[in-house]
Amino acid sequence: MAITKDQLKKVTLVSLPIIAGQLSHMLASFADRVMLGQYSTLSLASFGLVNNIHAPALMIFIGVAMGITPVVGRMNGSGDLTKLPIVYQSGLKVTISMMLLCVAAMLAIYFWLEEIASTMNYDLTVINESKTYFLFVIASFLPYTLFLTTKQFQEGMGLVRPMMFASIVGNAVNIVLNYIFIYGYGIIPEMGTDGAGLATFIGRVVMMAGALYTITIYPLERGGLRGNWKQKIIGQNQSYAYRILKIGGPIGFQFAMEAGAFAAGAFIIFNLGKVPLAAHEIAIGLAAFTFMTASGIGQGATVIVSNMIGARDFKKMRNAADSSFIIAIGFMCITAIFFIIAREWLPLIFNTDPEVIKMASSLILIAGLFQIVDGLQLNAMGVLRGMEDVKFPSYVTVLGYWILAIPLGYTMTIHWGIGPAGVWYGYLIGLAVVGIILYLRYQNMRFKIIQL
Numbered sequence: 001m002a003i004t005k006d007q008l009k010k011v012t013l014v015s016l017p018i019i020a021g022q023l024s025h026m027l028a029s030f031a032d033r034v035m036l037g038q039y040s041t042l043s044l045a046s047f048g049l050v051n052n053i054h055a056p057a058l059m060i061f062i063g064v065a066m067g068i069t070p071v072v073g074r075m076n077g078s079g080d081l082t083k084l085p086i087v088y089q090s091g092l093k094v095t096i097s098m099m100l101l102c103v104a105a106m107l108a109i110y111f112w113l114e115e116i117a118s119t120m121n122y123d124l125t126v127i128n129e130s131k132t133y134f135l136f137v138i139a140s141f142l143p144y145t146l147f148l149t150t151k152q153f154q155e156g157m158g159l160v161r162p163m164m165f166a167s168i169v170g171n172a173v174n175i176v177l178n179y180i181f182i183y184g185y186g187i188i189p190e191m192g193t194d195g196a197g198l199a200t201f202i203g204r205v206v207m208m209a210g211a212l213y214t215i216t217i218y219p220l221e222r223g224g225l226r227g228n229w230k231q232k233i234i235g236q237n238q239s240y241a242y243r244i245l246k247i248g249g250p251i252g253f254q255f256a257m258e259a260g261a262f263a264a265g266a267f268i269i270f271n272l273g274k275v276p277l278a279a280h281e282i283a284i285g286l287a288a289f290t291f292m293t294a295s296g297i298g299q300g301a302t303v304i305v306s307n308m309i310g311a312r313d314f315k316k317m318r319n320a321a322d323s324s325f326i327i328a329i330g331f332m333c334i335t336a337i338f339f340i341i342a343r344e345w346l347p348l349i350f351n352t353d354p355e356v357i358k359m360a361s362s363l364i365l366i367a368g369l370f371q372i373v374d375g376l377q378l379n380a381m382g383v384l385r386g387m388e389d390v391k392f393p394s395y396v397t398v399l400g401y402w403i404l405a406i407p408l409g410y411t412m413t414i415h416w417g418i419g420p421a422g423v424w425y426g427y428l429i430g431l432a433v434v435g436i437i438l439y440l441r442y443q444n445m446r447f448k449i450i451q452l
Helices: 005-039 041-065 068-078 084-111 113-119 124-139 141-156 161-183 193-217 234-270 274-310 314-342 354-369 371-386 391-415 420-451
Strands: none
Touching: 005 041, 005 161, 005 193, 005 274, 005 314, 041 084, 041 124, 041 141, 041 193, 041 234, 041 274, 068 084, 068 141, 068 234, 068 274, 068 371, 084 113, 084 124, 084 141, 084 234, 113 124, 124 141, 124 193, 141 161, 141 193, 141 274, 161 193, 234 274, 234 371, 234 391, 234 420, 274 314, 274 354, 274 371, 274 420, 314 354, 314 371, 314 420, 354 371, 354 420, 371 391, 371 420, 391 420
16 A cells, blocks of 8 residues: 555545534434433334435435535646536536435325335334424425535535534534423423424524535635626536536445445334334444544545546555545444444443343444444545546445345344344445455556546
8 A cells, every 4th residue: 555644644634524524413313312212212213214214315415416526626636716616506406406306205205104114014103203203304405405515515625624614513503402302491392203303404404504604705715606606607517517417326326225225224123123123223323423434534535536636646646545545444443342342331322221222232243343344445435436436336335235235134134033133244244345346446446547
């Protein structure tokens, strides 16, 4: 590996604000799990149900928006900023279109939820508990659109702090309102599961306000569009929209396959009852923290790699990419050790049910084992996105999750009687395969980039 101290520092400095923003999202989700888990096991199971239904749509949405970053990154690296306002306008049109499609799909699921549950013999008490919460989550996609578009645009320019602050403030509001709405406070009535949904919606409105402020008040060099709103070149607008979709579409598909695989695993476990589902939600909530950190490092790699390619500085591109692998895998090794050591007391943060705690601790042990391969595959995806290599990783994701992880997890859980651990062993195998293949792909792609 071609690692340099300068690039280790640069990747770290670019990634840290992204990670901070990502972790603020996870902290809000973590607060949902903790507060709802303490409120009731039914509320925690309902949260898990909605989370797993809407996760594929959310990941498609985020993935498509991430197509904005490499396009902006290459322009920024080459020093050509004149067309960036057109790219932002194109990106906003793409994300609004994707948001409307995702909302329509989730509303269709919402209206048919009871029929689907009855057909599959799912617990209707969990379904009924989750309905209003689900509607709030669907509504939160609307304000999230402007925030996400602005975030990906600014990250491509290497400006990662403004949306980090918007994320932190929005999610802090979410966490405070979680407590008030779930348990009730003063004149605010106790809302339980529904309160968590309302807090999520308001938190995302706050994030949208932060994005609206930066994009209208700041000049272009600071990640805003002040004085640059009038650039309307229809042909170029369509061209950039197509380029964003060409990059973001496969990323969205890839994310959806991954999120869909975790959702499928949850639905396999759903058949085992609310205790296994609650235990699964605890383990997946903890793993999500480390996932988002490694994902933030990967997004930092996307920013730097795309900018270095735009500047045609291929030596630094390789230095940055290799450095990002060291940082991501090193971090995940530390979290793997922590998960294994602390697996018996971590579930106590979420729930006091002895059955849930015992089952969750066994799942956290497996989650610890796949930390390293998860870090490998997440960072490889980030580096390849910076190279605009997005189709091949989406194929590998299908192989790893849907041909290996889910069939193996289903077999071990249902037919071999291993229980929810079977699903997690399936994830471990799938992640390992994806991580190794994508790392080898990166090694091949860096030579092709240099020859272009």
